Amino acid sequence: MEAKKLSVLIAGCGRVSEKHAKAIKTLSDRYKLIGACDVNENAARAMIANCGKAGADAKVYNDWKKAIDELSPDVVAITLPSGMHYEVATYAMEKGSNLLLEKPMAMSEAEAHAIYDISKKTKKKIAMGHIYRYLPVVKILRDDIAKGVFGKVTHGSIYVRWGHGDDYYDSAAWRGTWKADGGALMNQTIHAIDLLVWLMGTEPIEAQAMIAQRLRHIEAEDLGYAILRMEDGSLAHIEGTTATSPAEHSAEFSVFCENGQITMGLVSGKPHINIRDGAGKKLNFRYLRKQNKEGGLSSFKTALNPHLGIYKDLHDSIINDKEPIASAYDGYSSVDTLMGIYKAALTGKAVELPLKESFSSLDMKDYFKDL
Ligand SMILES: NC(=O)c1ccc[n+]([C@@H]2O[C@H](COP(=O)([O-])OP(=O)(O)OC[C@H]3O[C@@H](n4cnc5c(N)ncnc54)[C@H](O)[C@@H]3O)[C@@H](O)[C@H]2O)c1
CATH class of the missing domain: 3.40.50.720 (NAD(P)-binding Rossmann-like Domain)
Known part of the structure; x- marks a missing residue:
C-alpha cells in the first residue's frame, strides 16, 4: 500500500x-x-x-x-x-x-x-x-542496556571536539551569541548529552560544570566540562569544545556497565566502535549483524544522513500515532540539563535537576565579561 x-x-x-x-x-x-x-x-x-x-x-x-x-x-x-x-x-x-x-x-x-x-x-x-539517536546500532544497544544485558550501568562519558574556526562563527550573526545560539555545549554537544542520557536509561538529578573561552571570538563558551549525577546513582562526564582543529572532528560516547562496556563515535572523521562483554570479548560484529538483520543495509545509509532516520520516524509517528524516537519530552529535557549546566558554571555550585525555576542562556550574558 x-x-x-x-x-x-x-x-x-x-x-x-x-x-x-x-x-x-x-x-x-x-x-x-x-x-x-x-x-x-x-x-x-x-x-x-x-x-x-x-x-x-x-x-x-x-x-x-x-x-x-x-x-x-x-x-x-x-x-x-x-x-x-x-x-x-x-x-x-x-x-x-x-x-x-x-x-x-x-x-x-x-x-x-x-x-x-x-x-x-x-x-x-x-x-x-x-x-545521534538515529545512528545504526545505537537503538539496539539502548534496548540491550535497558534489558540489563550489560548489567548495572556505572557511569558514562562523552567528548565532542568539533573544531570550528572564527570563519564559522562569523558566517552568521547569531552564532556563538548567548541570545540565539549558546556555545559549544549548547550547540555542538547537546546531541551527545541527549544520547548519553538516553543510553544510560536514567535522568540527570544534579549538574556541576565549568566553561571557558580559549580560542574563538564569541560571546559564549568554546570549551565546557560538566558532571551529571543521575537518578540511579551513576555519573556522567561531558566535554564539549569547538576550540580544536576544524580539520579534525572527533566525538565519542562510552557507557560503562557491570558486565561490559560500549564506546562508539567518530575519531578524526573515522567511525570507531568497541563493544565488549564483561570478560573483554569483542561484540562489535554481533551488533553490526543484528543491525543488518533488523534494519537491512539501508540502516547503515542513515549513518551518512541521520536526518533520513528522523524523517522516517516522524512519518511513522504521525501516521501511527507514536512518540518519535527523539520526542518533545527529550527536547525539553536536554534543554533543562543544558540550562542546569550553565547555571552550575555561573554559580560555581551544584544545581539540582530538573530545574525548579527557569534559567535562560541569556542569564549567562555577563559571565565572560565579569571574569
Ligand atoms: N541536527 C543537526 O545536525 C544540526 C546541524 C547544524 C545546525 N543545527 C541547528 O539548526 C538550526 C540552523 O542552523 P544552521 O547552521 O543551518 O544555520 P544557518 O544560519 O546556516 O541557517 C539559518 C537560515 O535561517 C535564515 N533566517 C534567519 N532569520 C530568518 C527569518 N526571520 N525568517 C526566515 N529565515 C530566516 C537564514 O537566512 C539562514 O539561511 C540551529 O538551531 C542549529 O542549532 C542542527
Missing part, C-alpha cells in the same frame, strides 16, 4: 537544511515539500531545487508566519537560528502542524517547557533533530 504523503514547509534554508532536503528527496514516497522559507529567497529556491521531484510544487516565502498561514503544512521543519525556535514552534503547533524541530529545542527552560506543554495540548508530534 502506498504511504500517505505528508506536506512539509522548511523554515530556514541554511547549512543544516541541506540534510533535510536530501532526506525529503530520498523519501519522496512519504513527503512532498510545499514551501521553503528564508529571508534570503535565493536560499529558499536552492533548497527547493535540492529536493528534486519532491519539491516540484513548492512555493518560496520570506515570511514564516505567512507561509504557515497559507500552506497549513502537516509538518514544519524548523531549521532557523536557535533563538527563533520557540516563537515558530509554538505558532506552528497552534496552527495545527507537527514539527521537525532542530536542536536545541529552545534557549531557556521555560520556553522548552512551554513547547512540550503545547505539543501535549495540541497533540502535535515533535521529532527533535537529535541525530
Whole structure:
C-alpha cells in the first residue's frame, strides 16, 4: 500500500537544511515539500531545487508566519537560528502542524517547557533533530542496556571536539551569541548529552560544570566540562569544545556497565566502535549483524544522513500515532540539563535537576565579561 504523503514547509534554508532536503528527496514516497522559507529567497529556491521531484510544487516565502498561514503544512521543519525556535514552534503547533524541530529545542527552560506543554495540548508530534539517536546500532544497544544485558550501568562519558574556526562563527550573526545560539555545549554537544542520557536509561538529578573561552571570538563558551549525577546513582562526564582543529572532528560516547562496556563515535572523521562483554570479548560484529538483520543495509545509509532516520520516524509517528524516537519530552529535557549546566558554571555550585525555576542562556550574558 502506498504511504500517505505528508506536506512539509522548511523554515530556514541554511547549512543544516541541506540534510533535510536530501532526506525529503530520498523519501519522496512519504513527503512532498510545499514551501521553503528564508529571508534570503535565493536560499529558499536552492533548497527547493535540492529536493528534486519532491519539491516540484513548492512555493518560496520570506515570511514564516505567512507561509504557515497559507500552506497549513502537516509538518514544519524548523531549521532557523536557535533563538527563533520557540516563537515558530509554538505558532506552528497552534496552527495545527507537527514539527521537525532542530536542536536545541529552545534557549531557556521555560520556553522548552512551554513547547512540550503545547505539543501535549495540541497533540502535535515533535521529532527533535537529535541525530545521534538515529545512528545504526545505537537503538539496539539502548534496548540491550535497558534489558540489563550489560548489567548495572556505572557511569558514562562523552567528548565532542568539533573544531570550528572564527570563519564559522562569523558566517552568521547569531552564532556563538548567548541570545540565539549558546556555545559549544549548547550547540555542538547537546546531541551527545541527549544520547548519553538516553543510553544510560536514567535522568540527570544534579549538574556541576565549568566553561571557558580559549580560542574563538564569541560571546559564549568554546570549551565546557560538566558532571551529571543521575537518578540511579551513576555519573556522567561531558566535554564539549569547538576550540580544536576544524580539520579534525572527533566525538565519542562510552557507557560503562557491570558486565561490559560500549564506546562508539567518530575519531578524526573515522567511525570507531568497541563493544565488549564483561570478560573483554569483542561484540562489535554481533551488533553490526543484528543491525543488518533488523534494519537491512539501508540502516547503515542513515549513518551518512541521520536526518533520513528522523524523517522516517516522524512519518511513522504521525501516521501511527507514536512518540518519535527523539520526542518533545527529550527536547525539553536536554534543554533543562543544558540550562542546569550553565547555571552550575555561573554559580560555581551544584544545581539540582530538573530545574525548579527557569534559567535562560541569556542569564549567562555577563559571565565572560565579569571574569
Ligand atoms: N541536527 C543537526 O545536525 C544540526 C546541524 C547544524 C545546525 N543545527 C541547528 O539548526 C538550526 C540552523 O542552523 P544552521 O547552521 O543551518 O544555520 P544557518 O544560519 O546556516 O541557517 C539559518 C537560515 O535561517 C535564515 N533566517 C534567519 N532569520 C530568518 C527569518 N526571520 N525568517 C526566515 N529565515 C530566516 C537564514 O537566512 C539562514 O539561511 C540551529 O538551531 C542549529 O542549532 C542542527
